[in-house]
Amino acid sequence: MRQLRIRVLGGIFAVAGVLAWAVAGLWDAFGSLPGVPFAAPVVLAAIAAVLAATALSLRSRLKAQRERQPGAKGVDPMVAARAVVFGQASALVAAPVAGMYGGVGVFLLTNGLDGGSRGDQALYAGLAVLAGLAVVAAGLLLERVCKLPEDEDDEGGPGTAPA
Known part of the structure; x- marks a missing residue:
């Protein structure tokens, strides 16, 4: 499994943001733009909290296991692999979702905030971007915590996956 790159996630975020901005403009021209739900930043923040808690828990367990502390509870390799998949999948989904809310938020801010409705929508979109x-x-932290240590003297030898 390849490690996620921040540039790729940033590109996904930017493309989703530009597309969402364009679609929001088109949608608003032909009707009323749907609102940004209040639950969007709440759900994204909850997912971030679960990911961070998992990463911190696994990091402390792996550290205790490496230092061979008595009574240390080890980490099953399948649990670590599932955690990596969970972190990567969450990051890959959150990047375009945050970009989408960012594009909608930029559209709302650039086309004037008429009263409280659009102002609230822009605020929810901004909070959803931050939570995303x-x-x-x-997700990246969880991926880094579960990363296996590099074997420097076996680099490029048999049994290593091609890059």
């Missing part, structure tokens, strides 16, 4: 970026950061 927190999900990406927590």
Whole structure:
């Protein structure tokens, strides 16, 4: 499994943001733009909290296991692999979702905030972007925590996956 790159996630975020901005403009021209739900930043923040808690828990267990502390509870390799998949999948989904809310938020801010409705929608979109970026950061942290140490003297030898 390849490690996620921040540039790729940033590109996904940017493309989703530009597309969402364009679609929001088109949608608003032909009707009323759907609102940004209040639950969007709440759900994304909850996912970020779960990812961060998992990463911190696994990091402390792996550290205790490496230091051979008495009574240390080890980490099953399948649990670590599932955690990596969970972190990567969350980051790969949160990047375009945050970009989408960012594009909608930029559209709302650039086309005037008429009263409280659009102002609230822009605020929810901004909070959803921040929570989405927190999900990406927590997913990357979880991926880094579960990364196997590099074997420097066996680099490129038999049994290594091609890059």
